[in-house]
Amino acid sequence: MASAFEILAEPHRRAILAMLLASERSVGEIERRLRIPQPAVSKHLRVLREAGFVTATVDAQRRLYRLNPQPLQELDAWLAPFRRFWSLHLDALERHLDRQQRAAEPSAHASRPTNKARAKSASRRKP
Amino acid sequence: MASAFEILAEPHRRAILAMLLASERSVGEIERRLRIPQPAVSKHLRVLREAGFVTATVDAQRRLYRLNPQPLQELDAWLAPFRRFWSLHLDALERHLDRQQRAAEPSAHASRPTNKARAKSASRRKP
């Protein structure tokens, strides 16, 4: 196993990480709350541990797992250029709608476009 | 196939998306630049298209593929709570270092900790 995406491709693993957002958890807590058999939990935790997503501390018989943010930060870094991409495109869309707006209101009362018009035109395709 | 993570688990697909950041590309361009056989490119593009990561427009015999930011925005949204998590932890670390700092300088000249000390201790692991 390698990339963060492969690790996170498994829904149970994402659920475990989301659960650890609240606080550290033992294996048994995860098992009961997520309703998956214990060996499966241990295996997923092993994968997450070896990939650095979680760390474990021993507490008597149980092990407490907690989040380690670093790999998710790297994922965030991978996403950064795409964030720039879509913010650029949102800006472009907004400028485009502003031009439309100016064309529809041929030098009328005000130049500020309404938020209503923007929200309407920005709706998704194929809903 | 379903979640964005499964789609992005494939390195070639990530490479395609990164390539489309610059501008739209035809299948042939992707094929040559990424050095992967054409059927593989078409298959990956199909997966990306059906998951909404890219859209295609026809230009004579070729199809031009371009980025569609929406699924990546959803990934960004999934990441949001974790971002809050690690920024909280960075804040906590910083407060901790500030306390250390005050302890090391027992009521000395100033109370403002130096940026230098913070930058040093906040440096990344394993560079």
Added chain:
DNA sequence: CTATAATATTCCTTGACCGGCATATACAGT
């Protein structure tokens, strides 16, 4: 209309991963 370029699809094989089950290991209480 035929030849050719660009892209998509089908079939097949191989390999990886996940879940289930059984079992092993580690620790605590009595």
Added chain:
DNA sequence: ACTGTATATGCCGGTCAAGGAATATTATAG
């Protein structure tokens, strides 16, 4: 020492996705 609890590991079988080769589809040119 024995028993119970908590977690980890090994093995197996089903499933699914990726890659390769061949072929089908679509569009342009001559």
